[in-house]
Amino acid sequence: MSHKNSDIVIAGGGVIGMAVAYFLSRETDASITVIDQRRPGTASWASAGGLWPIGESVGLGCGVIFFKTLSKRRRENPDEPIVLERPHQLPDYFLDFSLKSNAMFPDLWQELRQDGGVDFKLEKTGLKYLLFDEDDINYAKQIADSIPHLSAQLVWHSADDLRHSEPNASPKAIGALEFLRDDQVNPFLLTESYREGARRNGARIIDGTAVTGVGMNGSRVVSVTTDRGETHGCDLLINAGGAWAAELGRMVGLNIPVVPVKGQIVLSERLPKILKGCLSTSDCYMAQKDNGEILIGSTTEHVGFNVDGTLDEIRGLVTGAVKAIPVLRNLHIKRTWAGLRPGTPDEIPILGAVPGLDGYLNACGHFRTGIVASAITGDILSKLVLGRPLPVDLTPFLLERFAGKNIDALIATMTGGHVDHGAEHAPTESMARQAA
Numbered sequence: 174m175s176h177k178n179s180d181i182v183i184a185g186g187g188v189i190g191m192a193v194a195y196f197l198s199r200e201t202d203a204s205i206t207v208i209d210q211r212r213p214g215t216a217s218w219a220s221a222g223g224l225w226p227i228g229e230s231v232g233l234g235c236g237v238i239f240f241k242t243l244s245k246r247r248r249e250n251p252d253e254p255i256v257l258e259r260p261h262q263l264p265d266y267f268l269d270f271s272l273k274s275n276a277m278f279p280d281l282w283q284e285l286r287q288d289g290g291v292d293f294k295l296e297k298t299g300l301k302y303l304l305f306d307e308d309d310i311n312y313a314k315q316i317a318d319s320i321p322h323l324s325a326q327l328v329w330h331s332a333d334d335l336r337h338s339e340p341n342a343s344p345k346a347i348g349a350l351e352f353l354r355d356d357q358v359n360p361f362l363l364t365e366s367y368r369e370g371a372r373r374n375g376a377r378i379i380d381g382t383a384v385t386g387v388g389m390n391g392s393r394v395v396s397v398t399t400d401r402g403e404t405h406g407c408d409l410l411i412n413a414g415g416a417w418a419a420e421l422g423r424m425v426g427l428n429i430p431v432v433p434v435k436g437q438i439v440l441s442e443r444l445p446k447i448l449k450g451c452l453s454t455s456d457c458y459m460a461q462k463d464n465g466e467i468l469i470g471s472t473t474e475h476v477g478f479n480v481d482g483t484l485d486e487i488r489g490l491v492t493g494a495v496k497a498i499p500v501l502r503n504l505h506i507k508r509t510w511a512g513l514r515p516g517t518p519d520e521i522p523i524l525g526a527v528p529g530l531d532g533y534l535n536a537c538g539h540f541r542t543g544i545v546a547s548a549i550t551g552d553i554l555s556k557l558v559l560g561r562p563l564p565v566d567l568t569p570f571l572l573e574r575f576a577g578k579n580i581d582a583l584i585a586t587m588t589g590g591h592v593d594h595g596a597e598h599a600p601t602e603s604m605a606r607q608a609a
């Protein structure tokens with residue numbers, strides 16, 4: 174077994190682990206090592222790339238979730254009355270957190286093109302929620318009424334305005350509510366650009382390797398071991414394990430309520446410009462990327478770590494897209510995929526320190542907003558490490574918010590009873606030491 178040393182080990186190299194590595198490497202000379210296994214379903218390589226702080230906070234980034242739950246129930250019981258279930262809104266502190274993160278992207282885009290040499294394709298698109306009936310209008314009004322302080326960022330489009338701004342929208346759409354600063358990036362390139370920036374600043378990145386154990390000295394993390402038989406001594410471990418964060422948590426004796434939430438996506442072949450901005454409906458969202466491909470997302474499924482593509486769900490997404498944009502009827506599908514969002518019971522990320530555990534920080538549980546929240550997460554984690562003032566109050570993001578709660582029951586409520594703890598691990602070095 175070989176032994177190597179770093180000051181900071183980041184377990185997980187998705188967008189969050191890489192953002193943390195980049196922000197840290199920019200601010201400190203500490204030696205940073207990212208260890209990443211790239212498991213099937215890694216969210217950052219499956220994401221839509223929406224920077225939708227308002228859309229996501231009001232639940233539209235995953236418009237199809239609730240519709241999907243409903244349609245599944247109706248498949249099982251066709252007599253089930255149709256009651257449209259609307260996504261719930263996230264608290265104001267989360268909206269503030271994601272708006273602050275979103276505002277960091279224009280500077281980050283310039284900076285990362287220089288520091289990392291990768292352009293993550295920031296596009297000013299806005300996000301329009303298309304309205305088809307009275308129910309949609311009422312829902313949109315409810316959203317607008319709930320965020321009066323953001324009224325300058327909202328635009329109501331009449332049917333005529335919509336025809337103008339999105340000529341390919343269905344004539345059946347009777348208008349739209351637009352969130353002006355909800356834009357998009359290429360999520361793969363964003364992750365790459367953080368990675369390249371961190372690497373050029375001296376961070377070490379170990380790919381294709383799993384962290385399998387954590388060494389402790391009393392309550393302090395002192396090392397991690399990997400499936401390559403290496404031990405990395407460290408002063409700090411950052412858990413950026415995405416949907417697998419609970420598995421890493423167990424290695425330090427924590428019960429972290431992060432579960433995989435599957436999302437499927439359909440990608441078209443390149444098309445001429447059909448969509449001017451990003452669109453959401455009650456069925457799906459659609460985004461045309463800078464190369465002309467149209468991405469249609471996404472389902473929200475509680476099926477553990479399964480990432481199989483399923484015909485029913487793909488059909489549901491495509492049907493929703495054609496209803497909104499009829500010319501997509503002729504679309505050629507290039508590929509479909511599924512990824513695993515790191516879901517938490519309250520849909521809020523888990524960040525920061527844990528009382529009684531030294532040398533350990535959480536950077537996980539970003540559910541459906543890890544792309545947009547990556548910038549502020551990198552900033553927060555780097556400021557935590559360096560003892561600098563934070564841009565937000567971290568209290569509602571700490572793991573402690575679940576203290577005294579029955580985590581299995583919370584997860585069972587969230588997943589409709591599907592509890593999947595992922596790969597079971599033999600007792601780790603840390604647990605053995607803690608028990609001793």
Ligand SMILES: Cc1cc2nc3c(=O)[nH]c(=O)nc-3n(C[C@H](O)[C@H](O)[C@H](O)COP(=O)(O)OP(=O)(O)OC[C@H]3O[C@@H](n4cnc5c(N)ncnc54)[C@H](O)[C@@H]3O)c2cc1C
Pocket residue numbers: 184185186187188189190208209210211212213214215216217218219220221222223224225234382383384385413414415416417418420421435436437438470471511512513514515536537538539540541542543544545546
């Ligand atoms: C279909 C879909 C659409 C989405 N759309 C959007 C969107 O439009 N906007 C948005 O903001 N967000 C979106 N998201 C959410 C966003 O993609 C996630 O929140 C984000 O990617 C999470 O990043 P992460 O780094 O925490 O996790 P991941 O990207 O999953 O990365 C975690 C990494 O850690 C590795 N790992 C885990 N355990 C270990 C271990 N023990 N040792 C070593 N490595 C390990 C994994 O293999 C993986 O590589 C979407 C997600 C999905 C699935």
